[in-house]
Amino acid sequence: MKQKLIDIILFAANRAYEKEKLQSKEFPFVEIEEPKVATFGDFSTNIALVMASVQKMPPRKIAEAIKEEIEDADGTLDKVEIAGPGFINFFVNPKAWLPVLRRIHEDDDRFGSSDIGNGRKVQVEFVSANPTGPLHVGHGRGAAVGDSVANILSFCSYDVQREYYINDSGRQIRTLGNSVYLRYLELFGEKIEFPGDCYQGDYIRETALKIKEDKGGLLLDESENEAVMFCARFAAALILEGIKEDLDLFGVKFDRWFSEQSLFDSGKVESVINNLKDADIIYEKDGAFWFRTSEYGDEKDRVVVRNNGLTTYFASDIAYHSDKFDRGFERVIDVWGADHHGYIERLSASIEASGRKKNQFHVILIQLVNLLRGGAPVAMSTRSGEFVTLQDVIKEVGTDAARFIFLTRHYESHLDFDLEIAKKKSNDNPVYYVQYVHARISSIIRKGLEDGIDEVSWDEKIISVLTEPEEIQILKILASYPDVVRSSAELLEPHRITYFLMNLAAAFHSYYNKHRVLSDDPAVTKGRLCLVLAIKKVIRNGLKLLGVSAPEKM
RNA sequence: GCGCCUGUAGCUCAGCUGGAUAGAGCAACGGACUUCUAAUCCGUAGGUCGCACGUUCGAAUCGUGCCAGGCGCGCCA
Numbered sequence A: 001m002k003q004k005l006i007d008i009i010l011f012a013a014n015r016a017y018e019k020e021k022l023q024s025k026e027f028p029f030v031e032i033e034e035p036k037v038a039t040f041g042d043f044s045t046n047i048a049l050v051m052a053s054v055q056k057m058p059p060r061k062i063a064e065a066i067k068e069e070i071e072d073a074d075g076t077l078d079k080v081e082i083a084g085p086g087f088i089n090f091f092v093n094p095k096a097w098l099p100v101l102r103r104i105h106e107d108d109d110r111f112g113s114s115d116i117g118n119g120r121k122v123q124v125e126f127v128s129a130n131p132t133g134p135l136h137v138g139h140g141r142g143a144a145v146g147d148s149v150a151n152i153l154s155f156c157s158y159d160v161q162r163e164y165y166i167n168d169s170g171r172q173i174r175t176l177g178n179s180v181y182l183r184y185l186e187l188f189g190e191k192i193e194f195p196g197d198c199y200q201g202d203y204i205r206e207t208a209l210k211i212k213e214d215k216g217g218l219l220l221d222e223s224e225n226e227a228v229m230f231c232a233r234f235a236a237a238l239i240l241e242g243i244k245e246d247l248d249l250f251g252v253k254f255d256r257w258f259s260e261q262s263l264f265d266s267g268k269v270e271s272v273i274n275n276l277k278d279a280d281i282i283y284e285k286d287g288a289f290w291f292r293t294s295e296y297g298d299e300k301d302r303v304v305v306r307n308n309g310l311t312t313y314f315a316s317d318i319a320y321h322s323d324k325f326d327r328g329f330e331r332v333i334d335v336w337g338a339d340h341h342g343y344i345e346r347l348s349a350s351i352e353a354s355g356r357k358k359n360q361f362h363v364i365l366i367q368l369v370n371l372l373r374g375g376a377p378v379a380m381s382t383r384s385g386e387f388v389t390l391q392d393v394i395k396e397v398g399t400d401a402a403r404f405i406f407l408t409r410h411y412e413s414h415l416d417f418d419l420e421i422a423k424k425k426s427n428d429n430p431v432y433y434v435q436y437v438h439a440r441i442s443s444i445i446r447k448g449l450e451d452g453i454d455e456v457s458w459d460e461k462i463i464s465v466l467t468e469p470e471e472i473q474i475l476k477i478l479a480s481y482p483d484v485v486r487s488s489a490e491l492l493e494p495h496r497i498t499y500f501l502m503n504l505a506a507a508f509h510s511y512y513n514k515h516r517v518l519s520d521d522p523a524v525t526k527g528r529l530c531l532v533l534a535i536k537k538v539i540r541n542g543l544k545l546l547g548v549s550a551p552e553k554m
Numbered sequence B: 001g002c003g004c005c006u007g008u009a010g011c012u013c014a015g016c017u018g019g020a021u022a023g024a025g026c027a028a029c030g031g032a033c034u035u036c037u038a039a040u041c042c043g044u045a046g047g048u049c050g051c052a053c054g055u056u057c058g059a060a061u062c063g064u065g066c067c068a069g070g071c072g073c074g075c076c077a
Helices: A002-018 A047-055 A059-068 A099-110 A137-155 A171-187 A202-215 A224-249 A260-265 A268-278 A313-326 A338-353 A390-397 A399-406 A419-423 A430-450 A460-464 A469-490 A495-514 A522-546
Strands: A043-045 A077-083 A087-092 A121-125 A159-166 A256-259 A282-285 A288-291 A302-305 A331-337 A361-366 A369-373 A415-418
Touching: A002 A043, A002 A059, A047 A059, A047 A087, A059 A077, A059 A087, A099 A469, A099 A522, A121 A137, A137 A159, A137 A331, A137 A361, A137 A369, A137 A390, A137 A399, A137 A469, A137 A522, A171 A202, A171 A224, A202 A224, A224 A390, A256 A260, A260 A268, A260 A313, A268 A282, A268 A288, A268 A313, A288 A338, A302 A313, A313 A331, A313 A338, A331 A338, A338 A361, A369 A419, A390 A399, A390 A419, A399 A415, A399 A419, A399 A430, A415 A419, A430 A495, A430 A522, A460 A522, A469 A495, A469 A522, A495 A522
Parallel strands: A121 A159, A121 A331, A159 A256, A331 A361, A369 A415
Antiparallel strands: A043 A087, A077 A087, A282 A288, A288 A302
16 A cells, blocks of 8 residues: 555656646655554655755645646545644545455465565574573573564565574583582582582582493592593583473474584684684784784674684684584574673674674664563572562463563663563453464354354455444555565564554554454355454464464464 | 673563664454354553663664672682
């Protein structure tokens, strides 16, 4: 509909110029807005205001000239008005909305999709939590956002891969091994002093116990180094298994689990660093090797190889992202927690230095989650090891509620996640509000089938039946869905879908309370069933992009 | 000290890349179930968009400076 209006406006503007009603042929990009107030019509454009300086004419005069030349062959518009400082307002003929129903029924589960991705390969890397402890709520938010972004991009014709980067190398893994090893020694009665920088949680003790059950006292005979390394590998594998289970429970599936260690084993880290040394992008100073990130916008150069010969985390990441692009991804999207924001500059600097374009790499920075219960903060202390895990949350409130709530905020907003509200089955909790639409409509359709209505489908005759203002309103909302999907793909903002669904749900519930779908008039019944089924399909499609189920019954 | 994010109704948040009279839910108050699911709906009330300048036809939105909260500033990950 918007595109149609843009065409009409441009056509009219050109004609106005040809008739010398306008001075210049320079037309700006036509923006179509949906005014908040109904008296300003269904759509409006500010083109006359924007053109004023170029045309050297008052906006209202320009608007008048364009309006006079507007041609509307198929009767899409009821009227066109000029208002305020020079807005052109369009009032759409209510019947012009109806064809969207045909499209919804024809496109079905593809309705709302687009081809903006054009088959391009894009990778979304998300969660990527260290395998040193269970996932917590913050990871859940990252998982929900990352998975949904991947869904949306895929729906818009991107060739999407979901990847989880496993930090299974380096110091934190050794610390993990050490933590478990000490607890293991403890099980054999040794008095140990458990350092503060070791992992404190109960799961460390449980892991040690498992090793004892598997291996008995065998590790006691090995050298400390070997025993710690064994504990590290054992624990990391076990924790990773748990992480996979949690994510499975959360409905998130990765295409690939990428091991940091594999970058070392394959020599990728070394070769990438050597190439950058050859290109003089990495240089030596004070016995260490530095990346010239400051030449690409970072505030200072960063160390890649320390003077003790060990590489930094940054080195792995350079190699990792180089590998991503080598695998043919045109766009690489990383989903990170906000506490890593200081890292973006240097990584994107390194990517640019490696010959990629800046806009091929994008970080979605997720703000932290505040876990509450009934308004009061839940203690989340990693030091004491006492925290509510993602699994706890899923088990208490369910995957659907958790995912939906994570997606009701812009990812840059801090999020208060209240366990009590997430459990409520009322208007407090928007997930049920939306799902309820799906269940209600399912119920209506079941009833309709019982009453002998055989097939619900699009039919030209429906146009004369759906005339209630609430029905037109719903059609307008449905028609805007493809735009919502596209902008949420372009901006990587899933919450737009969430808000759209809540809005559509509100319109439906209101309609439901005012009008009966199954009425005495067969023609009306048929038309309304067609409308309501279209709503159901769009709700289902939208929820699917969010990774939330659409129940037939509630 | 420097950098990033946030600041909109009592609370939790939207606000479509600068538009016209600022939006929803919750909480408060008053209503609606013999009718397709009341996990719903209808109505009332609620605002100095943190503050101050600036940019222009026009600012919650852009710029600068303050204020408040969160996070980050290692040859850690």
